[in-house]
Amino acid sequence: MMNNMLDINQYCTAREGLPHFRNKMSLNEPVTVAFLGGSITEGYGASDPDQSSWRALTEQYLQTAYPSVEWTFINAGVGGTNSTLGAHRFHTHVKMEHEIDLLLLEFAVNDSQHRERTPEGRAEAIRGMEGIVRQCLSLSPQADIVVLYSADEINLREKEPFFIAAHEEVAAHYGLPSVSFFGRVRDWLWAGGGTWEQLAPDRTHPNDAGYAFYADLLLTFLELSMEEHAAGSLNEIRENLPAPMLEASYERAAMKDLSDVYDVKQLQKRERPDNMVNWRYAAAHLASDDPEAAFSFDVNGQGAGLLLICGPDSGMLEYAINGGPFQLVNPFDEWCPLFQRPVPVQLVQRSQAETMRITVRNAAQKDERSTGTWLRVLALLEH
Incomplete structure (x- = not known):
């Protein structure tokens, strides 16, 4: 009514x-x-x-x-x-x-x-x-x-x-x-x-x-x-869209599966973790707590990231762009001790589109609140 x-x-x-x-x-x-x-x-x-x-x-x-x-x-x-x-x-x-x-x-x-x-x-x-x-x-x-x-x-x-x-x-x-x-x-x-x-x-x-x-x-x-x-x-009828408000808007953003990753080391395909929330969709992912775990993927765009699955036992990761120095990322937050859930992590943002090779590896480090060093990757994010 x-x-x-x-x-x-x-x-x-x-x-x-x-x-x-x-x-x-x-x-x-x-x-x-x-x-x-x-x-x-x-x-x-x-x-x-x-x-x-x-x-x-x-x-x-x-x-x-x-x-x-x-x-x-x-x-x-x-x-x-x-x-x-x-x-x-x-x-x-x-x-x-x-x-x-x-x-x-x-x-x-x-x-x-x-x-x-x-x-x-x-x-x-x-x-x-x-x-x-x-x-x-x-x-x-x-x-x-x-x-x-x-x-x-x-x-x-x-x-x-x-x-x-x-x-x-x-x-x-x-x-x-x-x-x-x-x-x-x-x-x-x-x-x-x-x-x-x-x-x-x-x-x-x-x-x-x-x-x-x-x-x-x-x-x-x-x-x-x-x-x-x-x-x-x-x-x-919208024949032409107005000019973007921001040049770096996510007009070309996409979430991609893991079929394009290569040089995969010590990562295994796993299905949905127990106690996973905030995700009704398929949750097959790559996972490992091995300190040698690593993979690479290529991007042709302005930026890239990862959609991780993070929870009580998640660790830190490192990434490098085009063979440069590795940078440390700690995705652990206040919600991680409670359950597993998808967590997006932005790795790189450029002003112009370019081709980039991104290498990701397990840092074998953990937040003081974490119980482990697991790396779980659900999808690639590109824009």
Whole structure:
């Protein structure tokens, strides 16, 4: 049930609207909707993520409101991932055999929790969000994209949330609508509607009531966007994208499997580790705690990294570029003692694309909190 009393203009900016999505609805053509984000998109905290998360409620609404449409829904929410990793995994997780008609994009909370509030932190958030937008619109020029802003205890303390402002710069540059769950939560709290813990017991992930609160705003926006007088027209076909906001945006980012590694020493293929979280996908990886473990891979681009699996027994690694000196990386963080999870590590960033040979080896060192020196490599990251 849509909330007819909700002042949509307080929390939603229509910009170019959803003209292509609206046209697909009117023609009853098959429609693909993709959801890309972190654990809040995945539905963590809901009693059943596929029934009561904001994503699931959105799917249910669209299927009920437009029963004659053939719907395809892609859940590319992965807990703990920010917009940088989102840009790298876009092609893999938002499977592009389907042209995307609507992309719902949510990384405000994970960018807020995983980055410093500095000019470089802002730039990295823009690189990630812009990379996703440009990849999507290059492959599916007809796609409409909505940028979503979730709340957490960090941004609720900010008068002007730092990373929501950075994401809004990207939305404005590309004429994308934005919907602020954060804004509605903040005003509800200020008006004495309740406590944040009533909607999000862990102060980040909504429960069923919190997800319904989010969905109510988004579905009201979608309903109004389907009306004939809504902003946007089909004359606004994106034949050419605007110039990038940042030269180093992740427009060419990709997450690649390990088939291209070579000179592999003392690494064995392993399947998903026990107690692995934040990854619904296949988790075959290369692993070793041998001090002689090493491998190389080539990159032709501006940068590269690794997607590691890190946990209680993870150690440090070293890498070298084009035969240069080895540099030490310690990926162990405060979450590692609790479980195994994917952790992205950026190794190199250049101003211009170039061909690079990257050699990685086990450093045979460990953080003082770690119980071992294991190196587990899940994927290669390139851009």
